[in-house]
Every structure is written in structure tokens, then in C-alpha cells.
Amino acid sequence: MAAHDSSPARTSTALAGFESTFADELSRLTVAWQGVEAPDPRLLVLNEPLAVALGLDVESLRSDDGIAILVGSAAPADATPVATAYSGHQFGNYAQLLGDGRALLIGELRDPAGNRVDLQLKGSGPTPFSRGGDGFAVVGPMLREYLVSEAMHALGIPTTRSLSVVATGRDVHRSGPEPGAVLARVASSHLRVGTFELAVRVGELLQPLADYAIARHYPDLLELPVSGGGNRYVKFLEEVVERQAALVARWMLVGFVHGVMNTDNTTISGETIDYGPCAFIDAFDPAAVFSSIDSGGRYAFGNQPGVLKWNLARFAETLLQLVAPTPDEAVAVATAVLSSFDARYKQHLNAGLSAKVGLADTFVEHDLIDDLLALMGEHRADWTGTFRALAEDLRGRPGPLDEILPRERSAPWIARWRAALAEHGRDDASTADAMDRVNPLYIPRNHRVDEALRAATDGDMGPFDELLDVVTHPFDRRVEWVRYTTPAPEEFASSFQTFCGT
Structure with a gap:
């Protein structure tokens, strides 16, 4: 993708210290672009703790110049915003060129600890990748992403973060006119499976992209050779598979439904990205679907691990020419790595489920958990509330659990559970407290x-x-x-x- 020289309409000194290593090293995957002037920008919410953690000046962000940057009307004086290009499989169908249709990568910042992060705007206007869209966003969905991404961070789940939402003063037409807004998003990077799906088709971009991703997210792998058994690209694939297996297990443990698990929404870093049609389950139901565009249930709650594995297979396909010298060898190596996904996912999920019911982190009670899930599914029990109610039951307060599961149905399971706790030396009080530390009381209902x-x-x-x-x-x-x-x-x-x- 050839770069297009489109400098921002104006610059600001409100923020400084930006770098542009991705655009500099992989310019063919970017287009220099600018946001659209906002007629009446107004700061709706600013994540001051995140700003401080990034070493940013809160007062500067709240100034008129700072708000102009956060809404896309201006760019930092030392930054050249770009829209990034990528491909992707959307609902299983390949789209050769997607890219940032309503987003701008302002640049990269280093926090006080030296960690590099992207600052990206979402909803700042049309780009060359808008594909007929208007490039804008509206208040509701941008605040949804802010709210849910910050909730996920508080739950300890790897995620992009939200720095701000700024109302633009411009009406945007969806089903009717709605107030426009721009989200400022922070990520360890915006590299996606879709980025690799585009790069492999360009050819000479694949290895530079892989090396860039490794340097940014898995720098220890740079010590490995670029060819031969156990080369850096095989280990790179293993690392991404591991991080994504751990991530989707964490989604399942809190009842999170992403809603649009396309390959362009699967990150190389292992962070959750894009909170468009996301939701949390109340009643436990593996078939739960909330997204209006997922009519076939491809991305239903219980399908998420399988879809994630499918997305990783698409990622592995992009790396074949790097992992081994011949196609047959490459397929064998990649298949071996992908085949480890199920065991990795189950290990993370089972350890999490074990902790949720107060047992050891090393999962040993498969039947006990399976039977609890069956009981919850039968009675459409509240996913979040059930685990907190179990802790209350240990404290001698059975009421909350009885409201969720009929005692005549839950009593046999509770007896088995208590026996398992006793066998593992878990006393009631400390077990209940440990459960409360891993089972949230509040989710974004x-x-x-x-x-x-x-x-x-x-x-x-x-x-x-x-x-x-x-x-x-x-x-x-x-x-x-x-x-x-x-x-x-x-x-x-x-x-x-x-x-x-x-």
C-alpha cells in the first residue's frame, strides 16, 4: 500500500514524544492521513489514571489543544497519523483489503517504564479504507468500548485500554441522527492476524513484519535463528497461540462474548480488541448470541475457543514460508503447534474454573465442574452470581444460592463440592474469601x-x-x-x- 502524503490540517504541542516505528519500517502497510475537523468538540470522559501511567499531562489533555488531538482535529507536532492496512476473514469470508476505515494511528508512546504503546483514534472520519462508510462513530458505541475495555482491565484480562471519548458536535446518521464521538484507544500494538494476511500476499513484507512483531512483543525470540528447527518464527507462532489460548479462557471465565471474532480482531499481542457488539452473559448458555449481525451464531459464547483456533490457523498459514524450507515440512510444523491449542486452552480454563469454586489452581475435579455447568445450564443460572453465591453458602448464608438454583437440585452437588474442599484441606472461611478474590461481584450487565x-x-x-x-x-x-x-x-x-x- 503506497503512502499518501496527507499531513494533518494543524498540529499541536499539547502532547509530545511520539514515535512511528511501524509506519517507518512498514510504510507499505500505512497511509498518512488526517482526521476531520470536529465542529464542537467536548470531552465526555478522560481516563486520568491511564494518562498518568503513560506519562501524559492530564491538564494538557483537558486543554483545547489536547481535546483537538483526542478528537482528530489536530495532530501532535512530532506525529504523522496513519491509517493502517490489513486483510481479514470476516464471518469466515476472506476480504483482501480492509484496513482502518474509521481509525487513525496517531503514533507510538513510551510509558515511564519504557513500554511502547499505540495511541489510536476511532471515529475520526473517513480514510482510504472506509469502503463506502462515513468513517465516523457515535457516542453510544464509543462509550461502550471505553466502559467494557476498562472493566476487562479491572478483571485482569489483557485488553486495549481507553484514554478518552470526545463528542464531536456532529450528528452521524445510523438508523437516525445520533451524536458523533471519537474514542482514543491505547494498545501494546494494533498488529492483527489480518495484518499478516495482507503482508503474505505482498510477499516481501512478511519477514520484516514478523521480525517487527517479534521485536515489539516477543523480543527474547530475536536471539533465535531465522531458519532451521526451532527458529524464531516457529516460536513466534507458539507464543501467539499460547497468549490467545489464555485470553479466550479468561473470556469464558467471566462470561464475555466478543461478538465479532474476525481475524482482523485477533491481535498478535494477545490483547482483547474491538468492543463493538460485545456483551456479557447473565444466564449460563453456551449458545448465547447478542450481535445483530451474527445471525448464524458463529461467534456464540460457547463457540469462541473453536473460532479462535480457526483464526490462529489462518495466522499459521501466513507464516508457512518462514517456519520451514519446504511446504510439507512447514505444514507439519504449523499443524503441530496448532494442535497444542486445545490442551493450552483447557489448562487455562480448568485452572480458572478450579479457582472459581475454591479448589487448587491445578485442576483435578473435572466431573464436579462439568456437573455444576450442567446444573447451571439446566436452570439458566446467572453465571456471575452463582460463583459469588457459592462463597456465601460456605459462610452459612444459603439464601443467594437458593434464589439461583433450587436447593433440591443443588444439594447433591453441594455435598460433593464440600467433600472435595475437605479432601483438599480447604476450610470454609478462607475458601470463600479466595473465591471472592477471583469471582467478580460486578460486571457490565x-x-x-x-x-x-x-x-x-x-x-x-x-x-x-x-x-x-x-x-x-x-x-x-x-x-x-x-x-x-x-x-x-x-x-x-x-x-x-x-x-x-x-
């Missing part, structure tokens, strides 16, 4: 997110601010937050859908 985003779209940020406070303290019980612990009413849950916002 769909009905609470919906009401907060509706209010924010109408100009009232109060419900959003309160919900953000709640979900970024997922383990801290507060009496005044009790309403955030309950699942959605059935009349809401039965018809709830999420939308990408494009």
Missing part, C-alpha cells in the same frame, strides 16, 4: 450498560460515570451498588441485541 449509554446519548453522563466506577472495582462490595449485581429482567434479556455502531 447488559441492561445497566444499555441504560447508561441511552442516558449518555441524551446528554446525561451520570449513569455512565457511576457504572464505570462500579465495573472498574469488580470485587469491592458496596451496599449502594447492590442493584448492579442482579441480572437483566427476562423481558429485557429475551430481546436484547448489540450493534457494531458502523
Whole structure:
């Protein structure tokens, strides 16, 4: 992709210290571009703790010049924003050229510890990759990404972070006019499986891209040779498979449904990215689907590990020419690495499930967990609430669990569970406390997110601010937050859908 010289309309000194190693080293995967001037920018939310962690000046970000950068009207004086190019499989169908249709990579920053991160804007206007779209975003979906990504971070799940959301003062037409907004997103990088799917078709870009990704995310691998058994590209594939297996296990443990697991939304870093039609399950249901565009259920809750493995197979295909000298050898090597995914995923999932029920991190009670999941599925038990209620049952407070699972059905399982705890030397009080440390009390419940985003779209940020406070303290019980612990009413849950916002 040839670079296009389109310098920002104006520059600002509000932020400094930007680098552009990706654009410099892989310019054919970028196009220099600029955001569209926002008619009346207004800062809706700023992540001050993240700004401080990045070494950014909060007051500068809140200034008119800072807001102009965060909305895309201006660029830092030492930055050249670019839109990045990539391919991708969307719902299983290959698209040769996707790219940042409404995003701009402002540049790369180093935090005080020396870690490199991307700062990207989402919704800043059309780019050469907009594919007929307007390139804009609206308040609701941008606040959704801010809210859920910060909740995921608080839950300890690798994720992109959100720095700010700025209202543009421009109406954007979706089903009707909605207020426009721009999200500023921070990521360890925006390299995706889709980036490699494009690079392998360009040919000479593949090895430089792989080496760049390794240097940025797996620098220890640079000591390995570029050919022969155990070369750096084989180990690179193994590392990505491991990180993604761990990631999807963590999604499953908290009941997170990504909703649009295309290969262009699968990162090389192992971070969760793109919170478009995402949601959290209330009732345990492997078939749960929320996205309005996932009519076939490809990305249903229970399908996520299999889809992730499929995406990694597409990634492995891009690396074949690097992992071995002949096609047959390369396929054999890549297949061996991919075949490890199931065991890696199960190890992470089982360890997490074991901790959720108060047993050792080394999982040993497969039947016990399987039977609990079957019981939860039979009664459509609340995923988040059940594990907290189990801890309360250990404390001699059976009421919360009895509200979720009928005691006549749960009693035999509880007896087996308590016997297993005793066998492993777990006393009730310390086990309940340990369970509370890994089982969140608060998640972004769909009905609470919906009401907060509706209010924010109408100009009232109060419900959003309160919900953000709640979900970024997922383990801290507060009496005044009790309403955030309950699942959605059935009349809401039965018809709830999420939308990408494009």
C-alpha cells in the first residue's frame, strides 16, 4: 500500500514524544492521513489514571489543544497519523483489503517504564479504507468500548485500554441522527492476524513484519535463528497461540462474548480488541448470541475457543514460508503447534474454573465442574452470581444460592463440592474469601450498560460515570451498588441485541 502524503490540517504541542516505528519500517502497510475537523468538540470522559501511567499531562489533555488531538482535529507536532492496512476473514469470508476505515494511528508512546504503546483514534472520519462508510462513530458505541475495555482491565484480562471519548458536535446518521464521538484507544500494538494476511500476499513484507512483531512483543525470540528447527518464527507462532489460548479462557471465565471474532480482531499481542457488539452473559448458555449481525451464531459464547483456533490457523498459514524450507515440512510444523491449542486452552480454563469454586489452581475435579455447568445450564443460572453465591453458602448464608438454583437440585452437588474442599484441606472461611478474590461481584450487565449509554446519548453522563466506577472495582462490595449485581429482567434479556455502531 503506497503512502499518501496527507499531513494533518494543524498540529499541536499539547502532547509530545511520539514515535512511528511501524509506519517507518512498514510504510507499505500505512497511509498518512488526517482526521476531520470536529465542529464542537467536548470531552465526555478522560481516563486520568491511564494518562498518568503513560506519562501524559492530564491538564494538557483537558486543554483545547489536547481535546483537538483526542478528537482528530489536530495532530501532535512530532506525529504523522496513519491509517493502517490489513486483510481479514470476516464471518469466515476472506476480504483482501480492509484496513482502518474509521481509525487513525496517531503514533507510538513510551510509558515511564519504557513500554511502547499505540495511541489510536476511532471515529475520526473517513480514510482510504472506509469502503463506502462515513468513517465516523457515535457516542453510544464509543462509550461502550471505553466502559467494557476498562472493566476487562479491572478483571485482569489483557485488553486495549481507553484514554478518552470526545463528542464531536456532529450528528452521524445510523438508523437516525445520533451524536458523533471519537474514542482514543491505547494498545501494546494494533498488529492483527489480518495484518499478516495482507503482508503474505505482498510477499516481501512478511519477514520484516514478523521480525517487527517479534521485536515489539516477543523480543527474547530475536536471539533465535531465522531458519532451521526451532527458529524464531516457529516460536513466534507458539507464543501467539499460547497468549490467545489464555485470553479466550479468561473470556469464558467471566462470561464475555466478543461478538465479532474476525481475524482482523485477533491481535498478535494477545490483547482483547474491538468492543463493538460485545456483551456479557447473565444466564449460563453456551449458545448465547447478542450481535445483530451474527445471525448464524458463529461467534456464540460457547463457540469462541473453536473460532479462535480457526483464526490462529489462518495466522499459521501466513507464516508457512518462514517456519520451514519446504511446504510439507512447514505444514507439519504449523499443524503441530496448532494442535497444542486445545490442551493450552483447557489448562487455562480448568485452572480458572478450579479457582472459581475454591479448589487448587491445578485442576483435578473435572466431573464436579462439568456437573455444576450442567446444573447451571439446566436452570439458566446467572453465571456471575452463582460463583459469588457459592462463597456465601460456605459462610452459612444459603439464601443467594437458593434464589439461583433450587436447593433440591443443588444439594447433591453441594455435598460433593464440600467433600472435595475437605479432601483438599480447604476450610470454609478462607475458601470463600479466595473465591471472592477471583469471582467478580460486578460486571457490565447488559441492561445497566444499555441504560447508561441511552442516558449518555441524551446528554446525561451520570449513569455512565457511576457504572464505570462500579465495573472498574469488580470485587469491592458496596451496599449502594447492590442493584448492579442482579441480572437483566427476562423481558429485557429475551430481546436484547448489540450493534457494531458502523
